[in-house]
Amino acid sequence: MADQVPLLPYNVYMTEPPQLPVREAEDQGGPDFLVQAEVKGQHARGIVLQGQTCSGENVTVTLILVADGIARVLLENEESDPARIRLARDFPADECEVTITHSEGYVYLQTPSLRIEVALQPFHLTFCDADGRPLLSQNYSEVTNVRMKLTVLPFGLSKINGQRVAFHDSFTAEPDEHFFGFGEKFTDFDKRGQRITTWNIDCGGAFSERSYKNVPFVVSTRKYGVFVDTTNAVDFDMVASNTATYSIISRDSALDYYVIAGPDLKSIVTKYGSLVSFPILPPKWSLGTWISSGFQRDSAEEVLRRARLIREHEIPCDVLHLDCYWQRFGRWSELLWDSELFPDPAGLLAELKSMGFKVCLWMHPYIGIESEYFTRGDEKGYFLKNAQGQTYVVDIWGGFHPPVGIIDVTNPEAIAWFKELLREPLRIGADVYKTDFGEGIPNDALAYSGIKGEQLHNLYSLLYNDIVAQVTEEVTGHTGLVWARSTYAGGQRHAAQWSGDVNSTFPAMASTIRSGLSMAMCGHAFWSHDVGGFTGHPSTELYVRWAQFGLFSPMIRAHGNSTRLPWDFGPRGLELFRTYARLRYRLLPYLYTYACVAARTSLPIMRPMVLEFPDDPSTHTMDLQYMLGEELLVAPIYNLSGERTVYLPEGRWIDYWTRETFTGPRTIQVQAPLETLPLYVRANALIPTAEPVSFTAEEPFTDITVEAYLLERGTFELQDRDGQTRITAELEGSQLRISLAGAKRQLALRLLPLAGSALVTEVLINTTQACKEVSSGEQQPQNTWVQAEDGTILVKLSV
Numbered sequence: 001m002a003d004q005v006p007l008l009p010y011n012v013y014m015t016e017p018p019q020l021p022v023r024e025a026e027d028q029g030g031p032d033f034l035v036q037a038e039v040k041g042q043h044a045r046g047i048v049l050q051g052q053t054c055s056g057e058n059v060t061v062t063l064i065l066v067a068d069g070i071a072r073v074l075l076e077n078e079e080s081d082p083a084r085i086r087l088a089r090d091f092p093a094d095e096c097e098v099t100i101t102h103s104e105g106y107v108y109l110q111t112p113s114l115r116i117e118v119a120l121q122p123f124h125l126t127f128c129d130a131d132g133r134p135l136l137s138q139n140y141s142e143v144t145n146v147r148m149k150l151t152v153l154p155f156g157l158s159k160i161n162g163q164r165v166a167f168h169d170s171f172t173a174e175p176d177e178h179f180f181g182f183g184e185k186f187t188d189f190d191k192r193g194q195r196i197t198t199w200n201i202d203c204g205g206a207f208s209e210r211s212y213k214n215v216p217f218v219v220s221t222r223k224y225g226v227f228v229d230t231t232n233a234v235d236f237d238m239v240a241s242n243t244a245t246y247s248i249i250s251r252d253s254a255l256d257y258y259v260i261a262g263p264d265l266k267s268i269v270t271k272y273g274s275l276v277s278f279p280i281l282p283p284k285w286s287l288g289t290w291i292s293s294g295f296q297r298d299s300a301e302e303v304l305r306r307a308r309l310i311r312e313h314e315i316p317c318d319v320l321h322l323d324c325y326w327q328r329f330g331r332w333s334e335l336l337w338d339s340e341l342f343p344d345p346a347g348l349l350a351e352l353k354s355m356g357f358k359v360c361l362w363m364h365p366y367i368g369i370e371s372e373y374f375t376r377g378d379e380k381g382y383f384l385k386n387a388q389g390q391t392y393v394v395d396i397w398g399g400f401h402p403p404v405g406i407i408d409v410t411n412p413e414a415i416a417w418f419k420e421l422l423r424e425p426l427r428i429g430a431d432v433y434k435t436d437f438g439e440g441i442p443n444d445a446l447a448y449s450g451i452k453g454e455q456l457h458n459l460y461s462l463l464y465n466d467i468v469a470q471v472t473e474e475v476t477g478h479t480g481l482v483w484a485r486s487t488y489a490g491g492q493r494h495a496a497q498w499s500g501d502v503n504s505t506f507p508a509m510a511s512t513i514r515s516g517l518s519m520a521m522c523g524h525a526f527w528s529h530d531v532g533g534f535t536g537h538p539s540t541e542l543y544v545r546w547a548q549f550g551l552f553s554p555m556i557r558a559h560g561n562s563t564r565l566p567w568d569f570g571p572r573g574l575e576l577f578r579t580y581a582r583l584r585y586r587l588l589p590y591l592y593t594y595a596c597v598a599a600r601t602s603l604p605i606m607r608p609m610v611l612e613f614p615d616d617p618s619t620h621t622m623d624l625q626y627m628l629g630e631e632l633l634v635a636p637i638y639n640l641s642g643e644r645t646v647y648l649p650e651g652r653w654i655d656y657w658t659r660e661t662f663t664g665p666r667t668i669q670v671q672a673p674l675e676t677l678p679l680y681v682r683a684n685a686l687i688p689t690a691e692p693v694s695f696t697a698e699e700p701f702t703d704i705t706v707e708a709y710l711l712e713r714g715t716f717e718l719q720d721r722d723g724q725t726r727i728t729a730e731l732e733g734s735q736l737r738i739s740l741a742g743a744k745r746q747l748a749l750r751l752l753p754l755a756g757s758a759l760v761t762e763v764l765i766n767t768t769q770a771c772k773e774v775s776s777g778e779q780q781p782q783n784t785w786v787q788a789e790d791g792t793i794l795v796k797l798s799v
Helices: 265-276 300-312 345-354 372-380 412-427 453-476 506-520 540-551 566-586 588-601
Strands: 032-043 046-053 058-067 070-077 099-103 106-111 114-120 123-129 134-137 156-160 163-172 179-183 194-197 214-220 224-228 234-238 245-250 254-261 289-292 319-322 358-363 366-368 404-406 432-435 482-484 495-498 556-558 606-608 626-628 632-634 643-655 661-671 679-682 685-689 705-709 713-720 723-732 735-742 746-751 762-765 769-773 784-787 793-798
Touching (some): 032 123, 046 106, 046 114, 070 265, 179 506, 214 234, 214 265, 224 265, 245 254, 300 319, 366 372, 372 412, 685 713, 685 723, 723 746, 735 793
Parallel strands (some): 769 784
Antiparallel strands (some): 032 046, 070 254, 114 123, 123 134, 179 214, 194 234, 214 224, 606 626, 632 679, 746 793
């Protein structure tokens, strides 16, 4: 974590990571790093080395090619730590064939796409791709200054007063190399030049390196990734202390990291997902609009009023979120309704269901000391303990709310008890929980399992969300969706996370875009944020701009510590929110397709430009525009002026609103009025759409219309609950050929008139079936086409 800013008032962060020591002048010790090694053992996929450090200490190095393109490096003391927590899964022994060869002073381990070159004396590791191109190389040559003093930490360990405090490694950073990932980071998307500590913290905003969601995984433009498998804090010095190297410092009992190689960045993200977890596929309704009560007093009467107004204003909406005040103030989070303000919760939930709403309830894993449930949990030992063996009571809320005990998520009895508390609201009709907090685990806390707070701290959010996801699935029958603030490596299995309590300002909105892109590079596909920001009250302009960004994000929720209801931002705010919500619902077949892709591959829905265009250097630092899926380029307005630049990569791009065609690569200057989100479509894109509805159904989409931005030939693989459908459309001269195969047997295709496109006189379906032209205004049966006055062609086809 970054140091305290000079001259600012002291700010207590209860969950600061343990500080690594800084050596004093009189401390003549130093890092103990490997200088040589010898092979002690070999198996089908790797080797075991006995390494010797510069002080003469023996360590063990294990090198394994666990799968094609994934190598594991494990540095530990001669005796392994059996209690060390791992998150990476073990692959089957026959996952890939590994060739191991020995030559004088070297060992080589090879799979089809990755090669490890091991120099034994002096010790050195190099990782190469399938063509032998070096991807990643340990660096021993650039780590000292002119006085031969170390500036970074080579492959080895460090001790203070005879006690090991960390393992570490350092690698060459190529001069043109850029780095992405580390979870939800609000800093610049390119992490080169930054110091990062992967430690979950209630960061209270979007203005620093601190974040709620940390992932010790980094992706490089040189087409490799590194994942450090630990729940402890990891310090990454990304070309900050030394312009030639970057370093990893792990406080765990071993250094355990994976090098992941791929032909492109997408395959690296997918391989990383295979190592820790792929996302779940959430219910369709979760891709719809979520509207919140906000962090303010609430009642059943107010909830129904909101629900009716949403429907009266014809705002598409699937989920109503009830924040903290559905429970009794002072007794959060005992998961009991405030009986005075919500006298008949089952009746309320039933009425909301009849209006087509799902209901999300706020919670956290702490129970206030004023609740009778705290007394019961304290007696039973269901909370984390302090050093004296008593319940660890902490002030999570900074005095706003009574102190709390923290549910011990390693205690089976505590888990069963907590699940029962969660079960009742779900049983009477709630659908999903907003799992707030989870970052406040004290470093010196003790858990039932024996794990200490420092090791539990990052892990806690995974276990907490596991519990809530499991009981949600058990009761509701749908996948274990949560709406989480904190997570860690592998947390994509819980689907949705949102960006936390960011300020209601344009700079905070820009930082939120960056954080979503960093999260995306870690394979977290279902990410969201609070429309309008959380802290403060947004202007109408900020609210609308943030809503445009939100409604073109993977998931969308309007929430804050004051109202975020669209009608509270004037007639124009309401109109524009509704317009973009309807546009989002029109695009749900497209969004759901990419949700299915994410569940299979861990590829995000919201994609950094570098993920789609990794070989274009202009995208390597681009963090204020993104791709939504592969076909839509989104460039949110993040200022009052409505001006921004938009970069269009190589190829042709079509302005969604004007249908003007641009040829990239080029940068354009955009002046967007409040009603316009800069939005561009790849030429030849086929975008499946459906008529917007008030709320979604889980059944397969019907009456699909494919919007065709066709200049030559385009294809789209539509995915739905009834399977996969492949749509292809091709323009050749005056002939339009459409191919349809798969689950959908009928749909419509709308060919949009674009500059330079030819006049269509003939339409064929599946190569040979002629499609009949009918006049505009006639009833249009299947396998006919009609041309409107503006040149748009609508084809209805059935196969």
